[in-house]
Amino acid sequence: MEALPSLPNNLARLNALELAQKYDCPLYVYDSAIMKRQYRRITDAFRVKKLKINYACKALTNQAVLNIFRELGTGLDTVSIQEVLLVFLFFVSAKYEIYTPNCVSIEEINRAVAAGVRINIDNISILEQFGHLHPTVPVCIRINPHIYAGGSSKISVGHIDSKFGISVHQMPHVQRVVEAMGLRVEGLHMHTGSDILAAGVFLQGAEILFNSAREIQDLEYIDFGSCFKEPIKENDIATDIEELGEKLSQRFNEFCQNYGRELTLIFEPGKFLVSEAGAFLTRVNVVKQTTSTVFAGIDSGLNHLIRPMFYDAYHRIINISNPQGKPRIYTVVGYICETDTFGVNRKIPEVREGDVLAFLNAGAYCFSMASNYNSRFRPAEVLIHEGQDYLIRRRENLEDLLQNQVELPIFNSVNV
Ligand SMILES: *Cc1c(COP(=O)(O)O)cnc(C)c1O
Numbered sequence: 001m002e003a004l005p006s007l008p009n010n011l012a013r014l015n016a017l018e019l020a021q022k023y024d025c026p027l028y029v030y031d032s033a034i035m036k037r038q039y040r041r042i043t044d045a046f047r048v049k050k051l052k053i054n055y056a057c058k059a060l061t062n063q064a065v066l067n068i069f070r071e072l073g074t075g076l077d078t079v080s081i082q083e084v085l086l087v088f089l090f091f092v093s094a095k096y097e098i099y100t101p102n103c104v105s106i107e108e109i110n111r112a113v114a115a116g117v118r119i120n121i122d123n124i125s126i127l128e129q130f131g132h133l134h135p136t137v138p139v140c141i142r143i144n145p146h147i148y149a150g151g152s153s154k155i156s157v158g159h160i161d162s163k164f165g166i167s168v169h170q171m172p173h174v175q176r177v178v179e180a181m182g183l184r185v186e187g188l189h190m191h192t193g194s195d196i197l198a199a200g201v202f203l204q205g206a207e208i209l210f211n212s213a214r215e216i217q218d219l220e221y222i223d224f225g226s227c228f229k230e231p232i233k234e235n236d237i238a239t240d241i242e243e244l245g246e247k248l249s250q251r252f253n254e255f256c257q258n259y260g261r262e263l264t265l266i267f268e269p270g271k272f273l274v275s276e277a278g279a280f281l282t283r284v285n286v287v288k289q290t291t292s293t294v295f296a297g298i299d300s301g302l303n304h305l306i307r308p309m310f311y312d313a314y315h316r317i318i319n320i321s322n323p324q325g326k327p328r329i330y331t332v333v334g335y336i337c338e339t340d341t342f343g344v345n346r347k348i349p350e351v352r353e354g355d356v357l358a359f360l361n362a363g364a365y366c367f368s369m370a371s372n373y374n375s376r377f378r379p380a381e382v383l384i385h386e387g388q389d390y391l392i393r394r395r396e397n398l399e400d401l402l403q404n405q406v407e408l409p410i411f412n413s414v415n416v
Contacts (some may be wrong), residue, residue: 016029016279016281016320016356016358017320017321017356019281019382019389020281020283020320020356022389023380023382023391024380024395025281025282025283025299025300025356025379026280026281026282026283026298026299026300026304026379027280027281027379027380027381027382028278028279028280028281028362028366028367028379028380028381028382029278029279029280029281029381029382029383029384030060030062030065030274030277030278030363030381030382030383030384030392031277031278031383031384032068032277032383032384032385032386033384034276034277035065035068035069035072035273035274035277035363036068036072038269038272038273038274038276038277039053039069039072039074039273041241042228042241042245042267042269042272044245045241045242045244045245045246046245046248046249046265047245047246047249047253048249048252048253048256048265049256049262050221050262050263050264050265051264051265051266052074052075052221052264052265052266052267053074053075053266053267053268053269053273054074054075054076054077054097054098054223054266054267054268055069055074055075055076055077055268055269055270055273055274056076056077056079056226056268056269056270057069057076057077057078057083057086057270058078058079058080058083058270058365058368059270059271059273059274059275059363059364059365059368060270060274060278060363060364060365060366060367060368061083061086061368062367062381062383062392062393063086063089063090063392064383064385064390064392065274065383065392066086066090066091067090068385069273070090070091074273075091075097075098075266076091076097076098077097077098077100077268077270078097078098078099078100078117079099079100079101079102080101080104080108081099081104081108081111081112081115083099084097084099084111084112084115084117085115087115087117088115097117097118098117098118098119098120098140098187098189098223098266098268099112099117099118099119099120100120100122100142100189100191100268101120101122102122102163102164103163106126106129106130106133109126109130110133110134113134113137118138118140118186118187119137119139119140120139120140120141120142120187120189120223121139121140121141121142121166122142122164122165122166123166124166124170124173124174124177127139127141127166127174127177127178127183128177128181130183131177131178131180131181131182131183132181135181135182135183138183138184138185138186138187138220139183139184139185139186139187140185140186140187140188140189140221140223141166141174141185141187141188141189142164142165142166142189142190142191143165143166143167143168143171143188143189143190143208143209143212144162144164144165144166144167144168144190145165145168145190145192145204145205145208145209146167146168147192147201147204147205147208164191165190165191168208168212171212171215175215175216184218185216185218185219186218186219186220186221187219187220187221187222187223187266188209188212188213188216188219188222188223189222189223189224189225189266190205190208190209190223190224190225191223191224191225191226191268192205192225192227199239199240199243199244199247202224202227202239202244202248203244203247203248203251205224206224206248206251206252207251209222209224210222210251210255213255213259214258214259219259219261219263220263220264221263221264221265221266222252222263222264222265222266223266223267223268224248224265224266224267225267225268226267226268226269226270226271226272227239227244227267227269228241228244228267228269228271228272230271230272230275230276230361232314232315232316232360232361233314233316234316248265249265252265270364270365271364271365273364274363274364275361275362275363275364276360276361276363277363278361278362278363278364278366278367279358279359279360279362280300280304280305280315280358280359280362280366280379281320281356281357281358281359282298282299282300282356282357282358282359283298283299283354283355283356283357284296284297284298284299284351284352284353284354284355284356284357285297285298285299285335285353286353287351287352287353293331294328294329294330294331295330295331295332295333296330296331296332296333296348296351296357297333297334297335298332298333298334298335298342298357299335300334300335300379301334301335301336301338301340301373301374301376302334302336302338302340302373303334303336303370303371303372303373303374303376303378304334304366304367304370304376304378304379305342305359305362305366305369305370306369306370306371307365307366307369308341308342308343309339309340309341310369314343315342315343315359315360315361315362316359316360316361317332317342317343317346317348317357317358317359317360318348318357318358318360319348319349319350319351319355319356319357320355320356320357320358321352321354321355321356322349322350322351322352322355323349324349325349325350325351326349326350327347327348327349327350328347328348328349328350328351329345329346329347329348330343330345330346330348330351331343331344331345331346332346332348332357335374336373336374336376337374338373342359367379367381367393372396372401375401377395377396377397377400377401378395378396379395380393380394380395381393
């Protein structure tokens with residue numbers, strides 16, 4: 001099939017229309033070549049002796065995707081005991097798997113210790129309990145540097161009102177606990193959210209971390225979380241990863257020299273590695289003209305892609321069935337009985353019923369946040385890998401919806 005004109009490269013590469021016909025809509029499609037390219041962009045940008053990229057797997061946890069990252073040589077960043085257990089199914093070594101929970105019970109942390117992953121601690125109460133229970137297990141401390149990274153307040157996590165991390169101003173308290181318990185701090189961590197706008201803000205956060213690191217003996221790594229912003233709209237700004245790489249590598253190497261030890265520089269991107277690799281393909285059920293608006297109603301909703309309704313995320317929407325059509329203005333909505341608007345007043349080549357609309361940047365936090373709301377089935381997922389398309393999750397069916405429900409004998413059977 002001939003490449004579709006006026007489409008972003010990744011969609012043309014995916015032969016998206018063909019896939020929509022073959023696997024039906026709604027459908028998530030991922031391209032492993034883009035995941036790989038994004039991984040290389042990071043590893044090329046940072047010039048330090050020891051660099052480790054941990055894929056933040058909550059972005060997209062399909063096992064095929066975990067396998068791709070294992071083959072590329074990443075570690076994993078996990079945020080729940082269930083993700084930790086996934087690590088052991090698909091990753092060979094736990095050495096660089098970091099567990100970064102927030103507000104979980106000490107019992108869950110105990111299970112992660114038993115599993116052998118690295119533990120990142122984000123509050124002093126847990127640090128004290130941890131010290132009593134596991135005095136010989138090294139820890140990482142998640143610091144809140146109190147920088148506002150920019151972007152959506154709902155996903156920014158490094159500012160002063162955030163529930164994440166231990167305030168950098170509480171580090172003396174952390175030190176007292178660590179010394180009293182005889183704990184070893186092997187890592188320092190910050191994660192400000194990937195919506196960070198300027199390399200300068202990020203470097204400021206890095207300096208704060210270096211300052212704290214100077215006070216700690218026997219560090220092995222510094223983990224800068226995820227800090228790479230990708231362009232989503234036309235003309236969007238992106239993190240200049242080459243510039244950031246150059247500046248941070250230089251500061252990091254200087255720090256290691258002064259510290260007297262070669263530390264590992266860790267990043268844990270989710271979105272950067274998988275967002276652009278994914279597209280969500282949907283079919284237009286209805287084109288509905290009201291007195292004020294033309295709605296394009298598609299065969300999906302906030303049950304499958306909640307980001308626009310949840311935190312005003314923007315996804316480009318493209319008509320892949322009619323790329324040369326005359327552009328008109330549409331509000332694209334879902335079929336859920338609840339307001340579920342994907343985009344307002346979008347200029348899209350003329351949309352006809354039956355056309356396939358593609359949502360771009362649908363690799364991260366899209367399928368992984370999907371639900372069965374309205375008793376709808378979750379979509380299928382397809383992976384394009386080395387020129388082949390593979391079904392990596394089948395579409396759900398009615399049995400899937402009933403699977404965990406318990407039938408009570410006190411009620412008459414439905415069929416009497
Ligand atoms: C979610 C998360 C990430 C990944 O964030 P992205 O914005 O997807 O890059 C990294 N680290 C931690 C601790 C997280 O919770």
